[in-house]
Amino acid sequence: MNWRWDLAWQVLPHLLEATLATLAAAIIGYSIALVGGLVMALGQRTPSRILTVAVRETVEFIRSTPLVLQIFFIFFVGPQFGIRLSPWVAGMIALGLHYSAYMSEVYRGGLEAVPRGQWEAALALNLSTRSTYMRIIIPQAIVPAITGIGNYLVGIIKDTPLLSVIGVAELMHTASSIGAENLRFLEPYTIVGLIFLLISLPASGLTRLFENWLRRKLGMG
Amino acid sequence: MSFWNFLSIYWPRLLSGVVITVELFFLAAALAIVVAVVAGLMKLSSNRAIRWAAIVYIEVFRGTSLLVQLYWIFFVLPLFGLTLEKFNAGFIGLGMNLGAYGAELVRGAIQAVPKGQWEAAYALSMSPARRMWRIVLPQALAIMLPPWGNLLIELLKYSALVALIGATDLMFQVKQINSSTFLSAQAFGAALIIYYILARLLLTPAVRWIEARMRRKLQRG
C-alpha cells in the first residue's frame, strides 16, 4: 500500500479550509454551552420545585443519550412540524444543548464548592439575590470549575465530525467527499486524524495555562 | 401516526437494533478493559520503548475523534489488507477508543494505591506478578470503578456511531425508518427513550451495584 503524496498535497488545502469550519463550529457550540450550562445549573437552584426537577431531568436525559441521535432528532423533527432548520443551525443547537448539559454539572460542582459562609455574608450585607450570584458566588464557583470547562473544549472539537451526518461541511464531511470523489480514503482520513491530533494536544496545554492565569487574576490559589 | 402506533409496527426492527447495540456494548467493553489494563501497565513500565508504545496508542486514540477512527478502520484498513465486517469494525473501534481513556484510569488507579501496600507485599517476598495480581490490582480496581462506570455510559452513547459505517444497531434501524417514512419524531424519539432507559435505568444501577459489591468485598477482606 503506497502513500500518494501527490494526492495528499492536492487535498490538503481543502482540508485546512474545512478545519476552519470545524473550529468555528466548535467555538460557537462551546460559547452556547458556556452560557447554557450556567443557565441549567442555576435552573436547578430555583425556589420552584417543579422547575428544579424539570431542569434536572432534562439535563440527565441529554447526558444519557447519544449526541449523534440528538443531532438527527433536532435536524429531522423540525420539518415534520413545518420548521426547516439548516444543517448548521440544527448542528449548533444540538451541540450547544448537549454540551450545556455537561457544563451544567461542572458549574453545579463549582457552585456547591462555594462555602456557605459566603452566602451568609452576602445576606448580612443585604445584597440582592442577583448581586449575590453575579458578584460573589459565581466568581468563586468558576475557579474549581475551570478544569472541567477546559476539558470540554477539547471534547467539543472532537465531536464536531458528528455534524457531518447532517451535511455540515466541516472537516470530516469534506474528507469523506474528497475520498468518495477520488475513490481513495487513505490520504484524506489520515490527514484528518493528524489535524485533530495537532489541534487537541496543544488545546489541552492551553486550557491548563488559561486555568492558572484565571486563578491568579481572581486573587485565589 | 401516533407514537404507540409507530411502536406496534416497528418494534421488531427496534428490537433487533437493540440486540446488536447490546452485543456491541459487551464486546467493546470487554476489549476496552483488556486493552486498558495492558496499556495502563505498559505506561508504568520502566522500559522506555514499552512506555512510549503505550503513550502513542493512548494519545492517538484520545486525541482523535471516534468517528475518524471508525472511518479509518472501515475505509482505510482494507487498503492494508485488513478488511473487517461492519460489526467487527464497530466493536473494535469502540474498544480501542475506550481502552485509551481506560488506560489512563488504570494507570492513575494503580498509582493511587498507597505505597505501603507495595512495600508490605515486597517484604512478604511476593513475586512482582503475584504482588500486582493479588495485592495492587484489587485495590486499584476499587479506586477506578466509579470513573469506569462513567466511561461505560459514554461507550453506550458513542456506540451509536457504528451506524455510520453501516453496522445494524439501534441507531442504524431508526435512521433507516426515518429515511423511508420520515416519521422522524417517532423514530428518533423512540431511540432516544430506549438509549435513556438502557443508560440510566439499566447500566447506571448495574454499575452502582458492582461498585457496592466491590466495596463490601474489599472491606471484609
Next chain:
Amino acid sequence: MDETSDYPLALEGPGTPMVRFLNVSKRYGALMVLDNLHLDISEGEMVSIIGPSGSGKTTVLRMLMTLETINSGVIYVDGKPLTHMERRGKLVPADARYLRKMRAKIGMCFQHFNLFPHMTALQNCMEGPVQVLGLSKDEARGRAEELLAMVGMIEKKDQHPSRLSGGQQQRVAIARALAMRPKVLLFDEVTSALDPEVIGEVTNVIRKLVAEHNLTMLMVTHQMGFARDISDRVCFFFGGKIEEQGSPQTLFGNPRRDRTKQFLSAIKEAG
C-alpha cells in the same frame, strides 16, 4: 409559623427597645432550640450572650439576621416587626421584599470572617454600599477607607484576604459590616477562630466601637473577661432559655442560679 396575628403591629413610646424578642421559639424537628424567648435590648446597649454549646445563643443572632426563620413569636427591630409584616391590620409572615428592607438595619460579623476572597479589603468594604445603598464608587471608597483606618487596616486596603492574618481579616469584616451603617451589630463568636495572640486586635476594635459609637450590639462570646469589661448586660443561656441575666458585675461576681455558677466555674478551670 403559628397565629401571631394578634401581636402588636408596632412598638411605640419612649421606652421602646431597639430589639425585642417576643415569645420567640425555634425548633429543629423535635429539638427545641429556643423556648419562648423574651429579650429586650435598648438602643445603644451592648449585650453579651454566654452559655454552653447547644444553648441556643448563636441561633438568637442568626434569627435576628434573618439567616434562620422562627417557628413562633415575633421579633421587633427599631419598633417595627422584623419577621412579620402588616396586612389588613394584622401581622402576617414577612415576604422577601419586606425582609430585605428590614434587614438593612442589622449587620453581622461571623466567626470565620466570610470575607469575599476574590476582592481586596477595600473592595469588600465597598461592595455593600455600592450595590445595596446605591452610593457612588467615590463615596463608598471614602467611607470604606475611613472605616478601615478606624480598625487599623488602612495600609492593607489593597490586599486580598488570603494575604491577611485571621485577626486582620476579622477587623476588615467589622469595617465591612459598619460600612452599611446598621442600627444593630451582631458579633457571632468573632474571636473563637483566632490565635490567642491576635484576639486583642479584634477586641480592641470592639472596645473602640462601644466607647465611640451609640451602636446597639449583641455579642455571643467565650471571652468572659472581655464580656465583663465592655458589656452593659450579660445573658446566660441554657437549654434554649435565658437562665440568668444582669449587669456583668452581678452575673460574673455574684451569680444566683446553680447552672450559672457551674458554667462559670467550669470556664474558669479551663483557664
